[in-house]
Amino acid sequence: MTSRTITVHHVRATLTGPRRLGLDTVPLLQSARIPPLLLGDAHARVSPEQFARLVTAVRQATRDEFLGLGPEPSRPGTFAMMCHASIGCPDLGTALRRATRFYGLFPGGPDLAVERTGFDAAFAVRTDLRALAEAPFAAECLVLVWHRVASWLIGRRIPLRWAEFAHPAPPYAGEYGLLFGCPVRCGAPRTRAGFDPRWLAAPVVRDEAGLAELLRRAPAGLLSRREYGTTVAEQVRHALARALREAAPQRRTARLPEVAQLAARLAVSPATLRRRLQEEGTSYRRLRDQVLREAAVAGLAEGREPIAELAARLGFSEDTAFHRAFRRWTGTTPGAYRLLGRTGSRAGANGAGNADRERGQQS
Incomplete structure (x- = not known):
């Protein structure tokens, strides 16, 4: 696989919600085949497959589509229903307005909007996320998913012209160019991402079958950048x-x-x-x-x-x-990286074996 790898900072951020809820994160890492020791190396990276497994495990453990990061949980199925409400719209602008109204029905949900700013339109996150644990990761996820879903609805990648975040620049800010494909500014008054407003008139081309495939890969598939070959x-x-x-x-x-x-x-x-x-x-x-x-x-x-x-x-x-x-x-070296992976895999196998033995003793 040559998909883009994920920085360990995002792995740590994904585990913030489970930790806040008092969940043991080691089994989550082991189910994703991510060695727990890897979290101590700021330069470490994991494969998209590992990260996807981790996000799926965290979503299941927290029963929250926001991975336990928000002030209120988002019940499983909320995102799917928002998509169902959007695919019947004639154009992207209508679909996005419907999506923002949908999430506005839920207390504690993200306050999203599509705004006009100068000559640009913008995906905007009106919620002040700075008080949340791992605020940068939460803001990045909202902008990424907002952008990916919009691009998916019309079947074409919408090029972002700029992005700005209310949080200070995180240690991994160098990743932003790859994540968003545009100039990024941190420490801004608000969190937004700008694009050409003409995209709002683009027709929605997705149907129920396409939505089923999207949901099968969500949410991890939406957090990795799909290449549309447009640049x-x-x-x-x-x-x-x-x-x-x-x-x-x-x-x-x-x-x-x-x-x-x-x-x-x-x-x-x-x-x-x-x-x-x-x-x-x-x-x-x-x-x-x-x-x-x-x-x-x-x-x-x-x-x-x-x-x-x-x-x-x-x-x-x-x-x-x-x-x-x-x-x-x-x-780190290739040998050390692989050794960590094997150590984590053995730990996961031992943990599963111990759990099986405990269940056998209890039955």
Whole structure:
């Protein structure tokens, strides 16, 4: 898998709600196959699959679609009914207005709105989240889900022009460029994300069958950024990730396309490609590192491929080069990262075995 990995800060934030409710978080981590010791490493990352399992486990344990982060729980099924109410609308603007009215029916629910500001429209969170535990994570989740659902309703990714948050910049603020794909400002008076208002007239194209698939993956699927191929950076990432996927089954060395090859595929010059990536706040090298990092973390966390073979498949000529790169990406070595994963898996298996034995003794 080459999906984008998740910073450990978001793993810690996801566990805030269960801790506040007095729940034991170790079984939640173990069910997600996330080693509890990983939480002590600020540079650590987990795969999207691990994070999705954790979010699902926390949602089930708290019986709260807001994962225990809000002042009041959101009962399971609330989000689904909001979506059912929205897919019958003729256009996005109508659907979003209906969605905001729906959540306004619930005491303690988020106060959401679609606003006009200058030449932009904006997804707005009117609730002051700063008093909540893990306020940055709660605000990010609301904006992300708001944006993802809107894009899903019309079947196209809505490019964000800007985003601003009322909370101060968190330690992982460097992730914001990837999460939102636009300039982000923290410490603003309010939490909002701006976009072209013409998207509000776009027709809603989703139906009941599509909604069933969305709900199957929610909420974790909405918190990871889906690439629609609408930006140059996304097209470059897709080409790099595809090269890795094609190499994986045979475990042969991946040959990632260089700038000149990518430029030819996009029918532009290499200089134009570099300029467009720069305008989107990234570069070929940064995108290449991101794709390799995601593949390395996923390979170590989910698979049993020997580290030397994984390094070779990702295109590293020497193990030492892979070790240096992985330490730069995550702050630890490939061997240490995999060892933590195996330790966590054994702990999870032992915990499950102990629980089975206890149930047997009680019966």
